[in-house]
Amino acid sequence: MLSGLDHLVITVTDISRAVDFYSRVLGLEVRYRDRERVDLMLGDMALRLHWTATDIAPRAATPTPGSVDLCVRSLLPLDEVQRHLEALDVEVELGPVPRQGATGELSSLYLRDPDGNLIEISRPVKPLPVEGH
Numbered sequence: 237m238l239s240g241l242d243h244l245v246i247t248v249t250d251i252s253r254a255v256d257f258y259s260r261v262l263g264l265e266v267r268y269r270d271r272e273r274v275d276l277m278l279g280d281m282a283l284r285l286h287w288t289a290t291d292i293a294p295r296a297a298t299p300t301p302g303s304v305d306l307c308v309r310s311l312l313p314l315d316e317v318q319r320h321l322e323a324l325d326v327e328v329e330l331g332p333v334p335r336q337g338a339t340g341e342l343s344s345l346y347l348r349d350p351d352g353n354l355i356e357i358s359r360p361v362k363p364l365p366v367e368g369h
Contacts, residue, residue: 243275243282246353247299251287253350258283261326278308302352307337310359314343317357321347
């Protein structure tokens with residue numbers, strides 16, 4: 237019945253600060269919708285930033301900054317990601333550590349965005365099989 241995730245809303249206290257973090261630190265492409273909503277492209281889905289003071293409806297019953305725990309897959313080896321984060325003075329809270337993901341074993345780093353949302357950057361321990369092979 238369902239085929240995937242289109243977008244995930246992250247409630248933030250400061251849109252420009254969040255855009256800076258997700259674009260500069262994580263390298264996501266920014267697409268402005270309006271002054272209260274911004275899409276950050278992650279493959280074929282979006283992390284949609286909503287400002288806390290928005291009156292956009294419908295929305296979650298209790299939109300709260302800092303309540304998201306998100307795991308994203310890295311194209312780069314985690315040691316390269318870690319060097320990038322260090323160069324930007326972004327603190328790695330934990331990792332790399334072994335974890336279990338949706339498709340198998342992962343190695344993961346953990347950090348937080350400016351609103352305290354937990355961001356897990358992961359890389360499969362074994363390469364994912366290519367479809368049709």
